[in-house]
Amino acid sequence: MTSASSSNLRTPTARRLKAEILVVLLVTFGTSALNAIVRLVGALAEGSLRDQPVSLNDALADDPWLNGALHLIRIAGLLAWGGLAWYLLRADGIRGMPGRMRGPDWAWGAGLAALIGIPGLGLYVVGVVAGFGRPIDPAGMGVTAITVVPLLGWAAANAVAEELVVVGWLVTRLRQLRAGSLDDAALTRRTVAVIIAASALLRGAYHLYQGVGAGFGNIAMGVIFAAWFLRTGRVWPLVIAHFLIDAVAFTGYPLVAPWLESLA
Numbered sequence: 001m002t003s004a005s006s007s008n009l010r011t012p013t014a015r016r017l018k019a020e021i022l023v024v025l026l027v028t029f030g031t032s033a034l035n036a037i038v039r040l041v042g043a044l045a046e047g048s049l050r051d052q053p054v055s056l057n058d059a060l061a062d063d064p065w066l067n068g069a070l071h072l073i074r075i076a077g078l079l080a081w082g083g084l085a086w087y088l089l090r091a092d093g094i095r096g097m098p099g100r101m102r103g104p105d106w107a108w109g110a111g112l113a114a115l116i117g118i119p120g121l122g123l124y125v126v127g128v129v130a131g132f133g134r135p136i137d138p139a140g141m142g143v144t145a146i147t148v149v150p151l152l153g154w155a156a157a158n159a160v161a162e163e164l165v166v167v168g169w170l171v172t173r174l175r176q177l178r179a180g181s182l183d184d185a186a187l188t189r190r191t192v193a194v195i196i197a198a199s200a201l202l203r204g205a206y207h208l209y210q211g212v213g214a215g216f217g218n219i220a221m222g223v224i225f226a227a228w229f230l231r232t233g234r235v236w237p238l239v240i241a242h243f244l245i246d247a248v249a250f251t252g253y254p255l256v257a258p259w260l261e262s263l264a
Helices: 014-027 029-046 064-091 103-130 148-179 189-205 212-232 236-263
Strands: none
Touching (some): 014 029, 014 064, 064 148, 103 212, 212 236
């Protein structure tokens, strides 16, 4: 199944595809990956990763309303990354990404969230205990009636940006670059493997600041998500799954924090 379809589909030249991939990744998750790798190297040089906790979604201001406003501005910037990916594909006549949300997308999304999230929690615990993962507080600003909105906003923005850029856009562009078209008949096993590996390794790389375990866990997630997209051409189930995973982690962390800290 093709990842997108349009009667006015235009396939860019290889030169333009390479330039677009380079520029978009430098603007978005490519730079995030380089930053995460450097941060991991620095953390490893300082000692055991289990002794260096990571706090996500920290407060940006003491005033709760100002904090929420600042977070929403950053959330809008992250959503724009997903918008950029959508725009570039649509400009070339690709109108099926992300497409319309369908009822079954929620069921598939919930299933994928369980498939990724439950083993992911186990890998996180093992990684921290073994010393190749960092303890993570996913809700550094705390979970209150006021902070729930920006926390869920981050979950949505992460899902939209990562799945549109790292899966929808990147997989589509790599298909065009490697196979010359979006026809399934043009795909070889080698091409499929290269595309899945590229998407998965990028996803794992920009999570390395959380530790080696997080990197491998996100590579596994990336393999599943890229393979799903190549097979179905559907992005919404991936966005929903990612949102559910992050939403549960961000807002539910206080409920399991004592247990996780006792294990670490």
